[in-house]
Amino acid sequence: MSSAGIDSKGIDKVRDWILGRHPERTELAADVDLIESRLVDSLAFVELVYTIEDAAGIEVDFESIDIEDFQTLATIEKAFFA
């Protein structure tokens, strides 16, 4: 489990993970739709959940996921890091 410090907030870890997969991008706004923009596909979605779990120190029940919680960095932050 990772601890969220002042200079490495959990949501920043999620943003860094997404940007790390897309070297053509240097920034990612909080309201960009991650799925519609094809930044996260079906395989990467599971990795995204794993990254959020690691950053937030929680466990996500995959069977009861609400996809809207994962739509943007803003919704992820609200659902898992608020």
Add this chain to the structure above:
Amino acid sequence: MTSSVVTSSVATQPVVTQPRIGVDLVPLSRVRELLDPGIGGIGPVLARFLSAEELTGSLTPDGAPDQAGIAGRLAAKEAVFKLLGAVGRPVPWQGIEVLRGPGGRPGVRLSGHAAELARTAGLGPIDVSISHDGGFAIAVAAAATTTSLDHRL
């Protein structure tokens, strides 16, 4: 392909049988990402995609991860998911198992949420075909779906 219309002995409305197909492509490079960092040869993320039985069947005879086989399995799962018509939902990876059937042909076993979605979609038995070449695996899934004529679009 033509659709066939049959009349159920139980239902009062005639039903139409239509084919439905799904396809997906997975590069083996994605599987290598999922294997890293490997624990006992299988990465913790990959275990989210594959059931225990699938994991057992995803090893080569010397115990190493069968990257092509895993890529084919993942492609087949996603191809089956496309049959379910479940827009806006994550793929229920664990509920769509692709297992080795008689004669080595892949077979599909649905459970949990995936099975519910298949029932809702009126899907009959699902068949899948998988192929690998050039660093990619591709899979096609097909099934017949029956829908009531008064619910057709």
